[in-house]
Amino acid sequence: MSSEQAGAQPGYFDDWRERVISDPELILEDRDLMRALISANDRQMGGNIVDMRGIAMERLQNRLDRLEDTHRSVIAAAYENLAGTNQVHRAILSLMDQRDFTEFLKALGTDVAGILRVDRMRLVLESAEATETEAPRVQKLEDVLTVVAPGFVESYVTGGRDIPHKQVTLRQVGTGCQRIFGEEAATWIKSEALLLLDLGPGRLPGLLVMGAEDPHQFRPSQGTDLLTFFTGVFERLMRGWLD
Numbered sequence: 668m669s670s671e672q673a674g675a676q677p678g679y680f681d682d683w684r685e686r687v688i689s690d691p692e693l694i695l696e697d698r699d700l701m702r703a704l705i706s707a708n709d710r711q712m713g714g715n716i717v718d719m720r721g722i723a724m725e726r727l728q729n730r731l732d733r734l735e736d737t738h739r740s741v742i743a744a745a746y747e748n749l750a751g752t753n754q755v756h757r758a759i760l761s762l763m764d765q766r767d768f769t770e771f772l773k774a775l776g777t778d779v780a781g782i783l784r785v786d787r788m789r790l791v792l793e794s795a796e797a798t799e800t801e802a803p804r805v806q807k808l809e810d811v812l813t814v815v816a817p818g819f820v821e822s823y824v825t826g827g828r829d830i831p832h833k834q835v836t837l838r839q840v841g842t843g844c845q846r847i848f849g850e851e852a853a854t855w856i857k858s859e860a861l862l863l864l865d866l867g868p869g870r871l872p873g874l875l876v877m878g879a880e881d882p883h884q885f886r887p888s889q890g891t892d893l894l895t896f897f898t899g900v901f902e903r904l905m906r907g908w909l910d
Contacts, residue, residue, distance in 0.1 A: 748893075755893045758782045759900050768908045769808065776811030780877075787856060787878035789847050793817050793871035813847050820874045823847075824861050834898055835891040836861040839882050847876055857882035862898040867906045875901060 687693060758779045765771035772790065780788040791813045823844065824832050843856025856878040864873035875898070879885060 751893050754783055755897050759897065762901070762904055771904070771908065772808050772811050783877065785860075785877040785884075786880050787843075787848055787852055787876075789813055789876045789878070791815055791820060791823075791847060791874040791876060793820055793873065795871070815846065817871055819846075820863070820872045823874065824863060832863070833891070834863050835894045836863075837885040837887055837889055837891065837894075839886060843878055848878055852878070855880050858885040860885045860894060862894060862901070864898065864902050864905065866902065866909060870909065873905070 761774055761778045761782060762771060765774050775790060776788050780786075788811065790811055793816065794814050795817060796814075821832075824836055837858075837860050839858045840856065843853035843859065845853040847853075848856050858879045858881060860877040862875040862877070864875060866873050877885070
């Protein structure tokens with residue numbers, strides 16, 4: 668309704684005024700309207716007067732905006748963490764459903780990889796029968812299982828350096844390891860999660876490797892709590908099969 672139309676109707680502004688007086692939240696809860704009123708008040712006061720109340724309100728508004736942004740970020744992080752927890756739980760249940768070791772490993776490279784949304788999942792096991800250039804071939808499991816020489820796991824996790832390492836390592840890579848992912852997949856693997864496996868007394872260590880084409884899927888700055896839990900469960904399942 669234009670100002671001319673409003674002026675032509677007796678009592679229009681009186682009615683509007685009464686509504687605002689009876690329910691001031693109509694204006695107070697409208698940010699754009701409140702900003703317009705404050706700006707109009709500042710213009711009426713002139714440029715030589717400092718309105719401390721207006722400055723305080725503006726600062727409070729800025730703080731409120733930042734708090735709302737933080738609130739949204741916290742909620743988004745909570746939902747993301749919940750979704751990740753559900754994924755890990757589903758992956759574990761899928762592994763526990765397997766009644767044969769071969770099917771257990773196949774599920775690792777198919778169902779579990781799909782649930783966790785990784786492009787490649789490889790189990791790396793050290794064997795005394797393997798060398799740096801040759802290893803026993805495992806029929807029907809070459810898509811998920813890699814057999815390597817003793818010492819390979821620690822060397823791969825640390826990059827051959829004498830540095831401490833955790834049970835879970837997240838990192839970005841230029842290209843993936845051909846020995847683990849194969850010649851073709853190694854060209855597009857750009858980030859990986861390395862899950863160090865303790866397979867029990869008297870056994871050589873193992874490594875569960877998750878590879879992703881997205882270079883930002885696994886980064887050192889990310890949390891590892893869920894993957895650490897997954898590693899612990901997977902270790903226990905593996906020990907049960909090896910026993």
